[in-house]
Amino acid sequence: MPATTTPDRGRERLELRDLRRSFGSFNALDGIDLTIEPGEFIALLGPSGCGKSTALNCIAGLLALTGGEIRLGGARIDQLEPERRGFGMVFQSYALFPHMNVRKNVGFGLAMQGIRGAEANRRIQDALGLVRLESQAEKLPGQLSGGQQQRVAIARAVVIRPPVVLMDEPLSNLDAKLRLEMRADIRGIHDQIGSTTIYVTHDQDEALSMADRIVVMSEGRIEQIGTPQELYQRPDNLTVADFMGFRTRIPGRVVSVAGSEAELDIEGGRVRATVRGAIRPGDAATLSVRPEDLVATPGEGIPATVESMEYRGRAWFGLASAPDGTRLYFRSGEALPRGAATTLTPTPGSALVFGEARA
Incomplete structure (x- = not known):
C-alpha cells in the first residue's frame, strides 16, 4: 500500500x-x-x-x-x-x-x-x-x-x-x-x-x-x-489518577513514610501505598486505588459495609461504604450479602497516596 x-x-x-x-x-x-x-x-x-x-x-x-x-x-x-x-x-x-x-x-x-x-x-x-x-x-x-x-x-x-x-x-x-x-x-x-x-x-x-x-x-x-x-x-x-481508573478515593492520615511508601490510617485500618507528591507523618492525605486492586479480605484493612455486588465473569465487583460514607469500589472472590461487614485491602504496590485535598 x-x-x-x-x-x-x-x-x-x-x-x-x-x-x-x-x-x-x-x-x-x-x-x-x-x-x-x-x-x-x-x-x-x-x-x-x-x-x-x-x-x-x-x-x-x-x-x-x-x-x-x-x-x-x-x-x-x-x-x-x-x-x-x-x-x-x-x-x-x-x-x-x-x-x-x-x-x-x-x-x-x-x-x-x-x-x-x-x-x-x-x-x-x-x-x-x-x-x-x-x-x-x-x-x-x-x-x-x-x-x-x-x-x-x-x-x-x-x-x-x-x-x-x-x-x-x-x-x-x-x-x-x-x-x-x-x-x-x-x-x-x-x-x-x-x-x-x-x-x-x-x-x-x-x-x-x-x-x-x-x-x-x-x-x-x-x-x-x-x-x-x-x-x-x-x-x-x-x-489524572481518576482518568487512569483510580475510582476509589479514601481520606486518611499518614502514619509513617519510608522512601516511596507510606502507611496510612483509614477509619482505624492500616494500609500501605506508594507516595505521589510530598507528604509527612501526620498529614491528611488521600488514598487512591483501582476497583480491581481493592480486595475484600479477612483481617486488617479498611472497614466497610457492602451496598451492592455484580458478577463480571471472572470475579465479583462491589460497592461498599466506609464508616464516614465514602463510596468504595472493590473486588471479591465471592458474592457478599448486602449489609455485610467486610474489610478492604489494596493489593501490594497498587494503591497511591496523594498529599492533597480530596476532590
Whole structure:
C-alpha cells in the first residue's frame, strides 16, 4: 500500500504555544503548551468541558485563538484559514455528504485542491484500500454501517496527504464491539500513513490502547503529559489518577513514610501505598486505588459495609461504604450479602497516596 502522506509535510513538528481561547469571561483554554513530534499519535484526554475539543478546533482553524500561537515546521499557521492548513479532520458525526457515493465523498477534498483525473482516482483507490472499503465505493453513506461510515470519513481525511490528522471522539457513536475493532484500525492507519494524529477522547481505554503520548486536560489546562505506561502507573495528581481508573478515593492520615511508601490510617485500618507528591507523618492525605486492586479480605484493612455486588465473569465487583460514607469500589472472590461487614485491602504496590485535598 503506498503511503498516503508526503514525507516532507508528514515530518514536521507541531507546536502549541500558550494557547488561549475565551468565550466571554470563560477560559476554555488557559495557556496550553504542547510540542508534538512528527508522526506522533497524541490523545487529548479529559472530561466533557475540559477544553480538549476546543483545542482541536483551534488547531484545525475552526475557532480563532484568543491568545498564543500554533506553529507547524516552525512556521506560524494560526492565522491561516482551515483549508490552507491542509489538515485532515474526522468528526464524531462522520459529516459525510448523503447524496454522494463513497468514492465521491473520499475524493471531495482532492477536488477542492484541484486534483482530478488519474491522480485523484489513484489516491482514492489507495485510501479505500487503506480502510478496506474498495467493494463499497459506489454505495451511498446511508447504505453503510456506522463503522463503515467512519472508515469513509477517515479515508476522506487521509486522502489529501495531510501533515496532521485531527480526530474528535470518532468512535463515540459506535457500539462496544465496533469501538474495539476501530481502535486497532485507526492505529494501524496512523502507522501506515506517517501523519501526526491528534485524537480527542474521554475514554481512558481508547487513549491507553492507541496513543504514543496522552495529554490529560482539566478546566482548560494540561494536568500531565506522558506515555500510556507513565500515566497509568504514575499519575501526578488525583485528577489524572481518576482518568487512569483510580475510582476509589479514601481520606486518611499518614502514619509513617519510608522512601516511596507510606502507611496510612483509614477509619482505624492500616494500609500501605506508594507516595505521589510530598507528604509527612501526620498529614491528611488521600488514598487512591483501582476497583480491581481493592480486595475484600479477612483481617486488617479498611472497614466497610457492602451496598451492592455484580458478577463480571471472572470475579465479583462491589460497592461498599466506609464508616464516614465514602463510596468504595472493590473486588471479591465471592458474592457478599448486602449489609455485610467486610474489610478492604489494596493489593501490594497498587494503591497511591496523594498529599492533597480530596476532590
